[in-house]
Amino acid sequence: MRVARPKSAQGLLEEIPFRKGGLSLKARPAMHAYANPARFLKLARPLTPVCLGLGLILILIGCYAGLVLTPKDYLQGDSVRILYIHVPAAWLGMGGWSALAIASIVQLVWRHPLAGVAARAIAVPGALFTAVCLVTGSIWGRPTWGTWWEWDGRMTSMLVLLFLYFAYIALANAGDDRTSVSRATAIFGIVGAVNIPIINRSVVWWNSLHQGPSITLRGSTIAPELLWPLGFTVFGFSFLFAAIVLMRMRANLAEAKREARLRRLAAA
Amino acid sequence: MKAKNQRLILALLGLAAVVGAGLLAVSGLKQEASFFYAxxxxxxxxxxxxxxxxxxxxxxxxxxxxxxxxxxxxxxxxxxxxxxxxxxxxxxxxxxxxxxxxxxxxxxxxxxxxxxxxxxxxHDERYMPPELAGKMHKTGSLKP
The missing domain is CATH 2.40.50.140 (Nucleic acid-binding proteins)
Structure with a gap:
């Protein structure tokens, strides 16, 4: 039996009650196996504490190592230690929008009902980490460069990313749908992705105050003694990010389910 | 053609247009976006x-x-x-x-x-402990 594909997560939630085996999706391609929120939640529920716990442990190890165990930098002294927060924040600010853009494409092309839910859930932690990146960068800039802020290519494009997040969040909250996002919002998510390669290349294309990339495909110009805690904090904050996204998706789906139930009760 | 494939092509065309516009803008900004003159x-x-x-x-x-x-x-x-x-x-x-x-x-x-x-x-993109920098300084391999 072929089931009509619901148009949005909201629609889907209204059509399918949250029951185990409520709908057989065996005939669907693999990506749509988790189109059923019940099936997604079955996976997300145990995954959330795993991501959260693993993330916090890795962050604690990485921060302790970065603050206490590693030697200071030959040029910057102890102020180099802000790297262990600044770099993961930058990675998640940019990685967040990349994931949001991919989710937007999946939403527009395949009409996957959870893609918009995921994109909406990514936006707020993405904005948060972008802000952390800007603030830590500013604090780091004062003792090293001698300035809190300059309008150089890297800093300006990163600030633009924060504003793009704000615009996305405003646009996502402009419609009636509080679970997923509108198609216009998804299009904005894709268009905004043009800023990601600009941020990445800004220190290569233009003369900038910010130094060039330290970690490239050819290797790292950060000495191994200083580099290793960065792996812990990058993975730690990434797991924390994943946990936040899963929590937000679950909360939004639960809210939609509650509203759908209230509507059904009101109609009955 | 299935509607899904149509949407995929449309999305890819849109993406290519946006990236193209971005690259054009960036190459136009080549001089203006530089932070300093060398x-x-x-x-x-x-x-x-x-x-x-x-x-x-x-x-x-x-x-x-x-x-x-x-x-x-x-x-x-x-x-x-x-x-x-x-x-x-x-x-x-x-x-x-x-x-x-x-x-x-x-x-x-x-x-x-x-x-x-x-x-x-x-500063540049290199980070290292002082001991290593000192060693490199002695051998002359710490180039600016």
């Missing part, structure tokens, strides 16, 4: 005398001279293509040193020199 840029295109600009490059080795007043310094900024003599009166950032990056804010003078009103230190 000595080689000015040697090529002439001195921007009409406005305050930033000059960036490496502080040439053994070029820093202090005046008798204690706060005026002279040094030479180089980028491998050209050099510019700079004068600055004020407190320099901690990371300002020879063979290290600097960005000076100020004005070019008609004689090709530069009077700075503010100095920013620019």
């Amino acid at each position: 000595p080689g840029d000015v040697a090529q295109s002439g001195l921007p005398l009409d406005r305050a600009v930033r000059l960036g490059g490496m502080v040439q080795e053994k070029s820093i001279r202090h005046d008798a007043d204690g706060i005026t310094i002279h040094f030479i900024v180089e980028d491998g293509k050209a050099t510019v003599p700079v004068t600055f009166k004020g407190i320099v950032p901690d990371l300002f040193k020879e063979k290290s990056g600097v960005v000076a804010e100020g004005r070019f003078q008609p004689d090709g020199s530069f009077i700075a009103t503010n100095l920013l230190a620019k």
Whole structure:
């Protein structure tokens, strides 16, 4: 039996009650196996504490190592230690929008009902980490460069990313749908992705105050003694990010389910 | 053609258009988006005398001279293509040193020199413990 594909997560939630085996999706391609929120939640529920716990442990190890165990930098002294927060924040600010853009494409092309839910859930932690990146960068800039802020290519494009997040969040909250996002919002998510390669290349294309990339495909110009805690904090904050996204998706789906139930009760 | 494939093609075309527009804008901004002029840029295109600009490059080795007043310094900024003599009166950032990056804010003078009103230190992408830097310094492998 072929089931009509619901148009949005909201629609889907209204059509399918949250029951185990409520709908057989065996005939669907693999990506749509988790189109059923019940099936997604079955996976997300145990995954959330795993991501959260693993993330916090890795962050604690990485921060302790970065603050206490590693030697200071030959040029910057102890102020180099802000790297262990600044770099993961930058990675998640940019990685967040990349994931949001991919989710937007999946939403527009395949009409996957959870893609918009995921994109909406990514936006707020993405904005948060972008802000952390800007603030830590500013604090780091004062003792090293001698300035809190300059309008150089890297800093300006990163600030633009924060504003793009704000615009996305405003646009996502402009419609009636509080679970997923509108198609216009998804299009904005894709268009905004043009800023990601600009941020990445800004220190290569233009003369900038910010130094060039330290970690490239050819290797790292950060000495191994200083580099290793960065792996812990990058993975730690990434797991924390994943946990936040899963929590937000679950909360939004639960809210939609509650509203759908209230509507059904009101109609009955 | 299935509607899904149509949407996929439309999305990819849209993405290509957006990326193309972005790249065009970026290449148009090539000059304007630069944070500073390098000595080689000015040697090529002439001195921007009409406005305050930033000059960036490496502080040439053994070029820093202090005046008798204690706060005026002279040094030479180089980028491998050209050099510019700079004068600055004020407190320099901690990371300002020879063979290290600097960005000076100020004005070019008609004689090709530069009077700075503010100095920013620019460090490179290398991070290492002091012991390693000391070792590399001795063997001469720590190049600016």
